[in-house]
Amino acid sequence: MAITVVGSIAYDTVKTPFGERERMLGGAAVHFALAASFFDDVRVVGPVGDDFGEQQLAVMSKRGVDVSDVEQITGGKTFFWHGEYGWDLNSRETLDTQLGVFEGFQPKLSERSRSSDVLFLANIQPEVQLTVREQLPDARFVALDSMNLWIDIAREALVKAIERVDCVILNDAELRQLTDKPNLISAAREVLSWSPPNGSSSARGPRVIVAKQGEYGAALITRDSFFALPAYPLETVIDPTGAGDTFAGGLVGYIAAHPQEELSDELLRRAMAHATVLASFNVEEFGTERVERLSGREIVARIGQLHAMTQFSGAPLQLRG
Amino acid sequence: MAITVVGSIAYDTVKTPFGERERMLGGAAVHFALAASFFDDVRVVGPVGDDFGEQQLAVMSKRGVDVSDVEQITGGKTFFWHGEYGWDLNSRETLDTQLGVFEGFQPKLSERSRSSDVLFLANIQPEVQLTVREQLPDARFVALDSMNLWIDIAREALVKAIERVDCVILNDAELRQLTDKPNLISAAREVLSWSPPNGSSSARGPRVIVAKQGEYGAALITRDSFFALPAYPLETVIDPTGAGDTFAGGLVGYIAAHPQEELSDELLRRAMAHATVLASFNVEEFGTERVERLSGREIVARIGQLHAMTQFSGAPLQLRG
Numbered sequence: 001m002a003i004t005v006v007g008s009i010a011y012d013t014v015k016t017p018f019g020e021r022e023r024m025l026g027g028a029a030v031h032f033a034l035a036a037s038f039f040d041d042v043r044v045v046g047p048v049g050d051d052f053g054e055q056q057l058a059v060m061s062k063r064g065v066d067v068s069d070v071e072q073i074t075g076g077k078t079f080f081w082h083g084e085y086g087w088d089l090n091s092r093e094t095l096d097t098q099l100g101v102f103e104g105f106q107p108k109l110s111e112r113s114r115s116s117d118v119l120f121l122a123n124i125q126p127e128v129q130l131t132v133r134e135q136l137p138d139a140r141f142v143a144l145d146s147m148n149l150w151i152d153i154a155r156e157a158l159v160k161a162i163e164r165v166d167c168v169i170l171n172d173a174e175l176r177q178l179t180d181k182p183n184l185i186s187a188a189r190e191v192l193s194w195s196p197p198n199g200s201s202s203a204r205g206p207r208v209i210v211a212k213q214g215e216y217g218a219a220l221i222t223r224d225s226f227f228a229l230p231a232y233p234l235e236t237v238i239d240p241t242g243a244g245d246t247f248a249g250g251l252v253g254y255i256a257a258h259p260q261e262e263l264s265d266e267l268l269r270r271a272m273a274h275a276t277v278l279a280s281f282n283v284e285e286f287g288t289e290r291v292e293r294l295s296g297r298e299i300v301a302r303i304g305q306l307h308a309m310t311q312f313s314g315a316p317l318q319l320r321g
Numbered sequence: 322m323a324i325t326v327v328g329s330i331a332y333d334t335v336k337t338p339f340g341e342r343e344r345m346l347g348g349a350a351v352h353f354a355l356a357a358s359f360f361d362d363v364r365v366v367g368p369v370g371d372d373f374g375e376q377q378l379a380v381m382s383k384r385g386v387d388v389s390d391v392e393q394i395t396g397g398k399t400f401f402w403h404g405e406y407g408w409d410l411n412s413r414e415t416l417d418t419q420l421g422v423f424e425g426f427q428p429k430l431s432e433r434s435r436s437s438d439v440l441f442l443a444n445i446q447p448e449v450q451l452t453v454r455e456q457l458p459d460a461r462f463v464a465l466d467s468m469n470l471w472i473d474i475a476r477e478a479l480v481k482a483i484e485r486v487d488c489v490i491l492n493d494a495e496l497r498q499l500t501d502k503p504n505l506i507s508a509a510r511e512v513l514s515w516s517p518p519n520g521s522s523s524a525r526g527p528r529v530i531v532a533k534q535g536e537y538g539a540a541l542i543t544r545d546s547f548f549a550l551p552a553y554p555l556e557t558v559i560d561p562t563g564a565g566d567t568f569a570g571g572l573v574g575y576i577a578a579h580p581q582e583e584l585s586d587e588l589l590r591r592a593m594a595h596a597t598v599l600a601s602f603n604v605e606e607f608g609t610e611r612v613e614r615l616s617g618r619e620i621v622a623r624i625g626q627l628h629a630m631t632q633f634s635g636a637p638l639q640l641r642g
Contacts, residue, residue, distance in 0.1 A: 321359055
């Protein structure tokens with residue numbers, strides 16, 4: 001089976017307390033694709049400018065990612081982000097954003113990209129997410145990411161997009177903002193209650209909510225279950241850029257690689273573990289540096305460690321009272 | 322065996338988005354004692370004023386807590402705290418603090434309180450914590466809580482106190498502040514490297530660090546292991562006051578109730594689970610209201626649920642690359 005991802009392909013200039021990189025390869029679709037490529041075929045859809053070259057594409061194609069729907073816009077400039085992280089990496093300031101070719105971007109999906117059975121709508125304008133969603137009406141599993149900007153300026157379109165996906169992946173603060181509910185569980189239940197109007201092509205509505213909690217990990221909320229995992233503990237975190245997209249790549253990639261399985265809690269939990277581990281590698285170095293030379297063996301080893309770090313025995317005890 | 326706890330006994334006036342309570346029973350030692358009373362004998366040491374009555378003491382003695390070392394200071398006023406919580410309960414503002422009898426408090430421990438084999442030094446002046454620690458030189462397990470105020474104004478004494486305990490329980494932000502290390506693991510490792518000067522009565526130094534992370538849960542760091550648990554998910558959180566002390570009561574209480582066991586990771590993890598569950602009950606209602614009528618059966622049931630919410634199978638998968 002295969003995954004299509006639509007989202008940004010970018011150059012990032014990033015400063016953290018541990019160093020600085022200029023114009024390194026980044027973007028949600030890139031981080032997602034590299035992570036998901038450990039699990040399944042990945043097809044990337046997104047625009048780049050004249051300043052984007054073979055070398056950048058090769059980072060993805062080396063990992064087997066299909067880049068034939070990466071659209072080079074003549075005379076255009078690749079999306080650019082410049083940011084700086086604070087002391088504890090929990091806060092960041094955007095110093096510059098240049099949309100470039102992303103302005104007015106209308107994704108053109110090839111026959112092959114439309115035939116994928118799994119779709120990830122990375123963080124872009126909700127209207128664009130909706131357009132792409134409509135081009136894969138029969139996808140088995142569709143997940144979506146977004147950000148506070150779209151909740152602020154395009155909430156209606158975002159809600160419409162969310163109603164048409166299976167899985168919503170957001171930062172927990174965004175989930176609260178989206179629903180105006182301070183409690184995570186209430187916020188998630190609210191989104192789980194949304195469904196498209198009758199007569200819509202896909203009338204199911206979201207059934208999986210993933211709340212990313214940064215260095216604290218992530219929670220998974222479905223209609224009848226809750227699961228949470230801490231982040232994999234690291235003594236050295238160099239650059240958090242792309243961690244959320246790498247997480248999504250691990251999650252969606254793992255689900256895509258199990259087409260024969262029902263979307264059970266058990267499958268989703270294993271997907272959360274792989275997402276957590278992929279994200280932990282991403283932040284160990286700048287940009288895509290670490291994930292580019294990551295091996296499946298390293299992922300499996302860290303899954304085992306994460307498992308060991310989260311288990312406790314429920315040994316019974318005679319309590320007083 | 323038995324636990325001695327030294328700390329505040331207080332009246333709290335609390336406003337949250339869900340209501341308000343005036344002068345309800347509170348204080349670190351009270352919340353700790355109620356939680357720990359499900360596991361072992363508890364002896365409370367702390368001062369109260371003329372305004373403290375039999376009714377308040379009865380809340381503790383009803384749960385079997387020994388209150389004979391609660392010292393009533395004639396002409397004094399009980400410690401008073403007035404606070405208000407914000408929209409999402411993650412921020413709070415202190416509107417008033419009246420130290421009352423806590424000013425110049427010198428704990429007098431009875432023979433019985435000195436004979437306990439487990440000691441909890443709740444959040445008070447580090448100098449007072451040190452004085453009490455010296456009165457139980459042979460305690461099998463000693464844990465300590467503190468707060469940002471003491472890191473700001475009495476860091477040297479606090480470090481001295483920490484060097485003389487087995488277990489440090491702090492909010493993760495306080496752990497970072499204490500060590501000036503933004504990374505949680507590095508901060509914990511730093512504290513684990515502290516030990517009292519040679520020739521000191523107890524030359525072991527801290528070996529267990531618990532980082533409380535509020536609604537995200539808590540992490541446990543020892544010299545060779547890491548463990549993390551999410552908070553028990555609640556749709557209704559009414560009042561977080563005392564959650565940290567209730568957590569400590571569950572943790573230290575569970576350890577106290579297992580004197581025959583080594584302080585193994587397995588024991589500590591089960592203690593973390595009980596701490597998490599006790600804290601989850603505490604926040605469901607104002608002050609001590611919920612824990613006062615809590616039953617052992619409810620605790621055990623929630624431990625089972627927490628266990629189910631944190632498990633995943635490490636099913637192997639053939640990864641690409």
